[in-house]
Amino acid sequence: MATRPDAILLGAGATPQWLALKLANRHGLVAGATGTGKTITLQVMAEAFSRAGVPVFCADIKGDLAGISQPGAPNPKVEKRAAGTGVEDFAYEGAPVVFWDVFGRSGHPIRATxxxxxxxxxxxxxxxxxxxxxxxxxxxxxxxxxxxxxxxxxxxxxxxxxxxxxxxxxxxxxxxxxxxxxxxxxxxxxxxxxxxxxxxxGEPALELTDLMLLTPDGHGAVNVLAADQLVQSPRLYATFLLWMLSELFEELPEVGDLEKPKLVFFFDEGHLLFKDAPKALLEKVEQVVRLIRSKGVGVYFVTQNPLDVPQAVLGQLGNRVQHALRAFTPADQRAVRAAAETFRANPAFNTETAITQLEVGEALVSTLQEGGVPSVVDRTKIRPPQSRMGTVTEQERAATLAASPLKGRYDTLQDRASAYEMLQQRAGTVVEDPRPRSPWGQPDAAPAPTRPSDPWGRNGGMAEPPPQPQRRSxxxxxxxxxxxxxxxxxxxxxxxxxxxxxxxxxxxxxxxxxxxxxxxxxxxxxxxxxxxxxxxxxxxxx
Known part of the structure; x- marks a missing residue:
């Protein structure tokens, strides 16, 4: 694979499009209409960050991002696309994934007190x-x-x-x-x-260090939150992810600009964070996005329209991937014009016109260069992922969970004495809680190889959970x-x-x-x- 130790490859236009790791904590935006390839772009970026040794957290809204845990199926069109976008030595492989689920059904439970x-x-x-x-x-x-x-x-x-x-x-x-x-x-x-x-x-509550695991070969863990049910309650989904951002901001020390981020956080359906939010909350979200950069965390919003993100926050997003937008109505046309104006113009084409003509899997890309200057926007074919583009079976999910390095850490609910029990004791009664506990376009060639392996270095063995940290209430x-x-x-x-x-x-x-x-x-x-x-x-x- 064409590689740069200091950057990840997004695709190729007039030139290869690289995202510099040392500037990846300057945040970013992946936008585009439904069906234009945003999820695949997210998958490509998550894979690339993982290979560069950067842990990732992302939400799986439709269930099709879970395929990042499995190698892709050999496909001549995918391999042709990889060669055409500058990828060398392309091989199918899955990323080291840790599944999470607020409801505890499709991944390790995530809890907070x-x-x-x-x-x-x-x-x-x-x-x-x-x-x-x-x-x-x-x-x-x-x-x-x-x-x-x-x-x-x-x-x-x-x-x-x-x-x-x-x-x-x-x-x-x-x-x-x-x-x-x-x-x-x-x-x-x-x-x-x-x-x-x-x-x-409840408890055990999430330890943020468990989102920043590395495999023995230095790949970053890809934390995939099963959010297909969670997003049915949009306010709960947005509040949960906002809580995670605030926790990261509070707990992580100041580190300044690193050679690569400590963690990259993808906020899919990002408009839900700002919908109906009071002005005071929006101001504080802007502060968090601006200041969390110095904690080594990059935040990437994934949404349909750049206008879904408030201007004060949008101005903090230096790395942009804009998929196609449709301009059927006057409001759509204003959105396209506004999106075009956020890019550094390329004299080779009209940005506003190009946004409406992009094909599936194609995007306008502009990333920050040395000195923090945005690059000239380029019409780019996004490189294909090496992992599966689609869902996983229940058996594959179960196998990933069984091999997880966090197996057993969060799976059992703890219920120690707290306000409920203390107040019952004061009242002189002890009442048990009655509730149960519990597509791609060069000549055909031999299929690319598949690299089966256990990302956690156990050759298929069961994971030993990391040492238990001191838990906190x-x-x-x-x-x-x-x-x-x-x-x-x-x-x-x-x-x-x-x-x-x-x-x-x-x-x-x-x-x-x-x-x-x-x-x-x-x-x-x-x-x-x-x-x-x-x-x-x-x-x-x-």
Whole structure:
């Protein structure tokens, strides 16, 4: 394969189109109408990043991205396309994939605690108004003050019921609390639970380092989130991915510009993140996208129309792959014109006209060059993937999961004593939760080789899970990232890194430490309330 150690090959137009690894953390956009090849482009990029030693996280919206785990089937047209786009020594091979699923059906479960999600993102998830969000904040503040761990849905329901019972008493200290408002929140929780969101809350919670695995031969893991069901609840999908971005921002240390990213994050159906989002949230999302670059993370939005992304965010996306757009209506024509204006013009063709004439698998490509200058846009044939273009069978998925290096890490739900159990003990009753736990265009040649292998270096053997890290119940128990230099000028960074104030220990952190020391006692009281619950939750109230 034609290779450059410092770049990945996207395809070929007048010249080969390379995406420089050291500039891949300047984010990007893959756009185009339905059926124009966006998913294949995402697959090609994910494969290439993996081969370059960069872990990837991406959502599988339609179920056809899962094929990246399997070698492609020999096909003369694919091999002809590979040769025509500058790929040498083309061979079919799958990527080292780790499957994930919020519902735990098609991959390892992904969970977060209620405390980690925080009141802001929960309010967006529940579509609460300002008054209702205020009451939810009171519930979280009370949990902090009284040492009540908020881990799963039953903990959240329990603390809301507790606040309702003590509404008159608590109103004097925290502000007015209406039982009717709490009732509204509880009904929204019921709706969310019926959509399956309760699977997302609990322990063991996701450790972000498990998204950044490397194989023995240095390939990055491709983390594929089964999202065909999740995307049926668009607000849950968008909030979940926004939570992941905020977690990455908070936990990863400042590293500046690296030779290649630590992680590349593909946000498919990216318009869902911004749909109906309040202005304050959009401003903070812009800050996260702008600042997470220095943590070594590249964010790539995949959407139908560039106008789906707010201009402030769109301006941060330096690497562009634009597939065809259709211009049937005046609104479509405005979208095409706006998309064309975001590229550095190429005198060889009219960009606006070209966008409407692109074939399937063809795109306008512009990437950042040395010095961060965008390249002149080029009409490019996207190279074919080496993995399967399509779905996997249940047997293939099961085999991938059985060989996963994370097998057994997240598969069993844990339910330790938290707010629900603590409040039951205070009331003198112990009530068990009744719910169950649980196409391509040169002459035909011999077929390209297929390289079967176990990407994790075990030759088909079962995976040994990595050593268990210290688990945590909430963000408050994590180690803070190293402080940035003073005078960074970023309010967001100052808040997250604690500049201007000392770090105070939360009840959750104190409890985790006491358990680790084997003391067996519970530590409560008001020991440092309201630590950073989530990057966005902690700053929107400024």
């Amino acid at each position: 209620v405390s980690e999600m925080g009141p802001l993102l929960l309010s967006r998830l529940l579509e609460l108004n300002d008054t209702q969000e205020g009451v939810l904040n009171i519930a979280f503040a009370l949990a902090d003050d009284e040492g009540l761990l908020l881990l799963d849905f039953k903990d959240l329901r329990a603390i809301l019921a507790h606040v309702a019972e003590r509404a008159s008493e608590l109103s004097a200290h925290y502000g007015n609390i209406s039982k009717a408002t709490i009732g509204t929140i509880q009904r929204r929780l019921l709706v969310l639970e019926q959509q399956g969101a309760e699977h997302f809350f 909430s963000r408050a128990s994590r180690q803070p990232a190293p402080q940035p230099q003073q005078g960074s000028g970023s309010i967001l960074t100052d808040i997250l890194m604690g500049n201007g104030g000392g770090r105070r220990q939360s009840p959750a952190e104190a409890l985790a430490k006491s358990v680790a020391r084997g003391m067996g006692s519970q530590i409560g009281g008001s020991v440092g309330r309201a630590l950073v619950r989530g990057i966005l939750g902690s700053i929107l109230k400024r």
